[in-house]
Amino acid sequence: MTLLKNRWLWLALDVIWLVGLSLYVGAGTDNVPFHGDESTLIYMSRDYHYLVQQRDLDRVLYAELPENPSEQDLRLLNGTVGKMAMGLAWDLSGYTVEDLNEPWAWGLSWNVNAALQHIPADDVLYAARVSSAVLTIASVWAVFAITLAVLPNHLAAWIASLIYATTPAVLMNGRRAMMDGALLCFSALTVLAALLVIREQARDPRPRRGVLVGWTAVWAIAAGFAIASKHSAVMTVAITFAIIALEPSIRKRRWEWPNARRLARWIGAALLVIVTFLALNPAWWSDLGGMPERVLTMRQNMLDAQVEKYGGYETLDDQLVGLFEGMFSAEPQYYEDPEWAGFPVIQDEIAAYEVTLLEGRAGGPVWGALLLIAFAAGLVALGYRLRHGPAWAVLAWAAITALGLLALTPFDWQRYYLPLQAPVAVVAGIGVVRFAWYIVTALLPVSPEA
Numbered sequence: 001m002t003l004l005k006n007r008w009l010w011l012a013l014d015v016i017w018l019v020g021l022s023l024y025v026g027a028g029t030d031n032v033p034f035h036g037d038e039s040t041l042i043y044m045s046r047d048y049h050y051l052v053q054q055r056d057l058d059r060v061l062y063a064e065l066p067e068n069p070s071e072q073d074l075r076l077l078n079g080t081v082g083k084m085a086m087g088l089a090w091d092l093s094g095y096t097v098e099d100l101n102e103p104w105a106w107g108l109s110w111n112v113n114a115a116l117q118h119i120p121a122d123d124v125l126y127a128a129r130v131s132s133a134v135l136t137i138a139s140v141w142a143v144f145a146i147t148l149a150v151l152p153n154h155l156a157a158w159i160a161s162l163i164y165a166t167t168p169a170v171l172m173n174g175r176r177a178m179m180d181g182a183l184l185c186f187s188a189l190t191v192l193a194a195l196l197v198i199r200e201q202a203r204d205p206r207p208r209r210g211v212l213v214g215w216t217a218v219w220a221i222a223a224g225f226a227i228a229s230k231h232s233a234v235m236t237v238a239i240t241f242a243i244i245a246l247e248p249s250i251r252k253r254r255w256e257w258p259n260a261r262r263l264a265r266w267i268g269a270a271l272l273v274i275v276t277f278l279a280l281n282p283a284w285w286s287d288l289g290g291m292p293e294r295v296l297t298m299r300q301n302m303l304d305a306q307v308e309k310y311g312g313y314e315t316l317d318d319q320l321v322g323l324f325e326g327m328f329s330a331e332p333q334y335y336e337d338p339e340w341a342g343f344p345v346i347q348d349e350i351a352a353y354e355v356t357l358l359e360g361r362a363g364g365p366v367w368g369a370l371l372l373i374a375f376a377a378g379l380v381a382l383g384y385r386l387r388h389g390p391a392w393a394v395l396a397w398a399a400i401t402a403l404g405l406l407a408l409t410p411f412d413w414q415r416y417y418l419p420l421q422a423p424v425a426v427v428a429g430i431g432v433v434r435f436a437w438y439i440v441t442a443l444l445p446v447s448p449e450a
Contacts, residue, residue: 017161018144018161021161021165022141025137031352031353031356032171033335034125034345035178036104036340037178038125038128038129038176039101039102039103039113039119041177041178042120044083045083045084046100047060048091049096052091076283076298077298077299079231080281081229081280082180082181082230093124095127099124101118101120106337107339110346132178136171136181138189139184139185139188139422140164142185142189142422143188143426144157145192146160146188146195146394146426149195150382150388150390150391151381151430156429156430160428169417179230180418182230183229183233186225187229187236188422190222190226190240191240193219195393196215197219198244200212201247201251202247216265217269219244220272221272223237224274227273228276232416235404236397239396239397241266243393244266251389310338311411313409326417327402328369329368329369330363332360333413333414374435376431377432377435378430378432381431382395382430394427395427397423398420398423401423
């Protein structure tokens with residue numbers, strides 16, 4: 001009876017804690033400084049109108065000679081989950097497609113964009129932002145659950161979720177009407193589902209087949225949503241797939257060839273990822289074979305153009321500094337285009353946002369050093385638990401994500417390092433608890449009988 005009461009008590013405390021963090025994330029939704037990509041994503045949410053309200057599939061299918069080439073390019077380059085959530089949000093709020101703005105025109109001044117109706121109305125912007133903030137809040141809950149799956153310690157989960165929910169880059173980009181809220185949400189859910197899969201795989205004496213297949217299906221659907229949220233999530237999905245596939249061999253400390261049943265489950269999961277992604281990307285349906293290469297080429301051309309315009313990393317040292325700052329010490333990067341520094345409206349919005357104290361914890365070297373120490377302690381603590389599947393899985397998640405972003409990120413844009421925030425928070429949360437435990441045990445005398 002006492003154990004049952006404790007479980008309910010911990011559940012109540014966990015919910016209260018997470019509700020508090022959720023309110024904090026949601027509270028800054030109306031105040032976060034505007035970004036030009038918000039105009040573009042809200043503009044793209046008219047696909048909700050085409051597909052849900054008009055049921056006009058032909059309007060979104062890829063065509064060699066599209067009715068609106070710019071609209072088609074944006075549809076192929078960007079994720080679909082966030083924009084459809086925004087469409088649902090403005091629909092539920094009573095707005096129509098006629099209330100939507102045009103996409104932001106980079107290179108033009110604020111006043112010109114305003115005159116061309118490229119800036120969304122305040123109410124439409126807020127509705128779209130709420131949809132993104134809700135997804136970001138879901139990612140906070142997922143980070144909490146991931147930490148508990150790795151280390152059944154509620155204090156560690158509280159600290160990890162606090163670190164994550166007060167990360168300036170998470171708050172700023174997750175609150176905005178952009179793709180990042182959906183990316184953060186479904187990437188974290190993909191990792192959580194993968195941990196549940198490997199936990200069931202390691203169940204003694206044998207896994208429950210129905211449960212294992214069920215969690216594998218959940219993982220695959222979450223992974224499909226993650227890639228459809230933002231194409232860069234394919235890295236997280238690939239990491240989790242490798243974790244699931246390698247877990248039996250790592251647990252048994254010898255290479256184990258998969259049997260027919262396990263192969264069938266992996267193949268089925270991979271197919272379900274693809275099917276989920278395609279179901280969320282109807283633009284691909286008219287040219288499934290040619291679309292992957294087309295989208296990769298378009299994205300590479302976009303990155304090349306951005307590097308040419310804004311400049312990129314010149315040396316490996318620059319890349320390492322960018323990675324370190326993105327993981328631990330970066331202050332909010334409110335805009336990437338230096339021309340925005342000359343927009344008085346944006347400077348006023350930044351000042352008003354920071355006055356609210358809703359921008360999260362401060363960046364800079366002090367906070368960066370503290371987070372680095374907590375992260376290092378977490379690495380050590382998890383290193384002692386390598387035989388525990390979720391422990392090495394989170395280490396692999398953090399390490400491979402960091403290496404991948406180091407290799408693939410061409411310039412110092414804070415948004416590109418968002419996939420690191422969840423694993424850093426989980427490892428650091430565990431590190432704080434373990435570091436505190438080491439300090440306490442070192443200071444308090446232990447009796448010989450103990």
